[in-house]
Every structure is written in structure tokens, then in C-alpha cells.
Amino acid sequence: xxDLDFLTKLKNEKKLELLEPSESLxxxxxxxxxxxxxxxxxxxxxxxxxNAIGEAYYSIYNSIQSLFFKCGIKCENHSASVLxxxxxxxxxxxxxxxxxxxxxxIDKQYYTITTQTNPATKESAQDLISIGEKxxxxxxxxxxxxxxxxxxxxxxxxxxx
Numbered sequence: 001x002x003d004l005d006f007l008t009k010l011k012n013e014k015k016l017e018l019l020e021p022s023e024s025l026x027x028x029x030x031x032x033x034x035x036x037x038x039x040x041x042x043x044x045x046x047x048x049x050x051n052a053i054g055e056a057y058y059s060i061y062n063s064i065q066s067l068f069f070k071c072g073i074k075c076e077n078h079s080a081s082v083l084x085x086x087x088x089x090x091x092x093x094x095x096x097x098x099x100x101x102x103x104x105x106i107d108k109q110y111y112t113i114t115t116q117t118n119p120a121t122k123e124s125a126q127d128l129i130s131i132g133e134k135x136x137x138x139x140x141x142x143x144x145x146x147x148x149x150x151x152x153x154x155x156x157x158x159x160x161x
Contacts, residue, residue, distance in 0.1 A: 003083050007161050010080050018158060021072035021151060026143070029066035033059045033136055040129050049120035050108040056128040057105035060098050063139045070143055071151050073158060078102060088157045091142065097135050104128055 010016040040055035064081050067089070068074070075081045082102055086095035104124070107117050118124065 004087065004161060007080055007083060007087070010075075010077055011161055015076040016080055016084075016161075017074050018155060019069075019072045019074050022069045025069035026066045029062045029069060030140070033062035033066060036062060037129070037132050037136065040125070040132065044122065044125045044129060047122070049122060049125040052125040053108045053120055053128050054105050056125070056132040057101045059132040060101045060135045063136045064098060067139055067143055070146065071154050073155075084158075088154055088161075091139075094135060094139060094142075097131055101128060101131060101135075 007016060036055045036059035040052045040059060043049075043052035043055060061078060061081065064085065065075070068081070068084070073084070073088075075084060079102070082095060082098045085091045085098060108120050
């Protein structure tokens with residue numbers, strides 16, 4: 001239950017909280033997500049693979065934020081965002097994809113090539129961009145199918161943390 005303790009701690013610090021659902025914020029984050037994906041592709045074409053991986057990750061992260069604001073959840077922590085997909089939304093596949101993307105982004109953003117777990121390559125950048133594309137489609141489909149009763153249920157689970 002270490003993960004839930006972490007979420008509770010963030011909730012107590014007001015880094016994780018319920019707000020009114022906001023369609024306009026959800027749309028803004030969806031737009032940011034698309035822009036990051038476009039940026040990742042441009043960076044990859046210019047052989048800036050580490051940066052492409054970072055932007056591909058942010059396309060995923062911003063699409064998560066879009067979902068959260070549609071449901072009225074504010075989350076200021078990347079790790080918590082991923083955990084919420086698992087524990088509150090029960091989107092295990094999206095949890096796994098975003099968790100992998102987060103690890104890749106951290107490895108490429110904070111470490112040099114000589115200390116990275118797996119140095120960035122054209123193939124690894126393309127792989128994360130493909131994951132980002134699929135992730136965005138899947139999360140947008142999920143958002144489109146959310147009903148008010150689903151959002152209320154999600155908000156109820158959030159309050160139980």
C-alpha cells in the first residue's frame with residue numbers, strides 16, 4: 001500500500017485534489033498533448049532522439065492531464081498521475097504504457113548517454129512516439145465514452161484515498 005500512502009501524502013499537501021470538472025482545461029491539455037507529439041516527430045527527424053523521447057512522454061502526460069481535468073482531478077506529480085490511472089481509473093494497460101514512457105523520459109532527460117540504462121536510438125524514439133500515438137487515441141476514446149455517472153464514480157474513488 002506504499003502507492004496509496006504516497007497518493008494520500010500528496011492529497012494532504014494539496015498537490016492532488018478534486019476540482020470542478022473542466023471541459024475547457026481538458027481540451028487545452030489535449031491540444032498540448034498533440035503539440036508534444038508533433039514536436040517529438042520533428043525532433044526525431046532531426047536525429048535528436050533523447051529530446052524526441054521526452055516530448056513523446058509529455059504527449060502521454062498531457063493526455064493524462066486532459067482526462068483528469070475532464071473528471072475534475074488536479075495532480076501536480078508525474079508519478080502520482082501514472083498511479084491514478086491504475087488505482088482510480090483502473091486503466092492497467094495505460095498505466096503500464098505511461099509508466100514505461102516515464103522511465104524512458106527520466107533516463108534520457110536526467111542522464112548522459114554513458115550513464116543511461118538504454119541510450120536513445122532512432123528505434124527507441126520511434127517506439128515511444130508510436131506508444132504516444134496509441135496512448136492518445138485510447139485515452140481520448142475513453143474520455144469520449146465517459147458519462148456523468150462514470151465521472152462521479154471516479155470522483156468517489158478519489159475521495160477514498
